[in-house]
Amino acid sequence: MMTELFREVQIPFLAAVLLAAAAGKALPQGRTPVPTRYGGGVSVLALAAGEALLGVLLLTTSLFVVRLASVVFFATATSVVADLVRHGSDEACGCFGRFSTEPARRLSVVRAGVLTGAAILAAGVPRTGARILASADGRSAALLAVECLAFLALSPELAAAVERRLHPVPCELREVPLDATYATLRPSPAWREHAGSLTSAEPTDVWRELCHRYLVYPGEVDGRPVEVVFAVPVDGGPAAVRAGLAWDSGWDRQDDDSGPQRVHSPVGGR
């Protein structure tokens, strides 16, 4: 009886894990790439949609095909993560989107393996996840809670989150990919203010110093060429983005000068 109950509880548990994983991947900041080795054109959003579908199907049907699909899914995930760990790759597994940013570790493999085991256990359960939840009593609720706790204990994401909270990495030391910088820049008021005067969508210079990344775009203001500089903070939101205009140094000297037009002017003279 107890074994039967334990097997039944796996269905809502796996559904919850799948839905959480899908949500983690679909969150706007969560779209970390699938490990490149397995990228092969699979977008993170497609993977998230697949997980969500599988989670919902586990709750609503008792079709053996769906159960089998969940076993195959978790087994594949285990082999992917195991492969990452075996090759000593620094890539994150991305299992829970933005929550899984640490490089994959053995613990991630163990967790994926345990989930595969749970999927195998649950393969023959005749009832749907929703039915099991509807008829849940105290014992099954307690089992589910214990299982969730065990799952969290096996999750490197939790340890990483606690670590981040206790010891935040100073912004100077944080590695920030360009995508994150653009994600902060584009919705910012500073970008909206200057977007109209830019003459190119591609920056001419992008560099980082400590907690800011600087992006330089060519622009034109009142018919004069100008460089628009954006300073995007590494750890701030779009509101903290600042912008400034750098006039070509040749123009300053030429303002009230009736002399010949200087066509080429050196930038940043000594």
Place this chain on the structure above:
Amino acid sequence: MLPSRDLMHRRRRLRAAVSGDAPRYPEREDHWPRRALEGVIADASPHVLTLALADGSEVRLPMSATVSIWYDGRAELAALRPGRYAVVRPAAAGGLAAEQIWVDIARVTGVITKRAGDVFEVDAGPHRGRLAVTVPAQALRRVQVRHPRLEPGALLDVIGVRRGHEVLGLRPAHTSPQPAPHAIEPASRGSAGSAGSVRVLHGTATWFDHPDGVRGAAYPALDPYGDGGGCGTGPVTRLPYLSLGSVVRVRNECTGQEASVPVIECGCLAARFCDRCVRCGTSPRGRVVELSRSAFVDLGGDLDAGCFNVTVRVDQ
């Protein structure tokens, strides 16, 4: 890519456009503490050394009475042969009197990729490419004191003499053994607490062979994205991110001399060396900056010693 000094000025100007401050320029070149000179020896007599500099000019340096010459160890005036390359430190008293001269000094720092007898091919990182260094039999034992495993995959850092296109590695540049990986402390939690201490690095400065004889620094943690100039791989140690053209304030803890140095290259391999400099006490951490020959000598470093203890401020 713009030349480093132009890039530094351009980025300072652009940065100032955002911050609204007037751009702060580091001291002009003529305010460097003591200016080292390097060039090809055109002529040498017991009293005057004539150097042909990279810009085509010639400079005549009087020899100080206590001049010390290095050519694979302490050498006599005879080592100053025309055609050899010399790095000269002027006397502290001012003027151009040569006080210390290093002749044809070369350094090879990197990962051994191939060994054929006493010739080693060394991968010096993406910017510096592969170099060949010969470790003569009589120097092998000395080098093995610091580099017991002279095989592909092992780190090598030797100082030697350049002979034509060949580098003879004659002594290890390490001044302390490479500690085992587990012995390396991560950047301490306490020091990561406040912004000020993250931006002040106490460690080791070494020098690298920059072919153009410029003054500049190679910094291990350049931004790998955009035009930051990084190595493509993240730094092994935790250092604040900078870019080409950033300026670091370097202070030699052994002599007290300090100067602002522009970052001209990524020190891709520096972070892999975990040795400590023991010139004056033991440096608290490994290599945080590599200086070009001139910058290293300007700041009071001895090229043959290979390193000095340093404090680097990155928030210039």
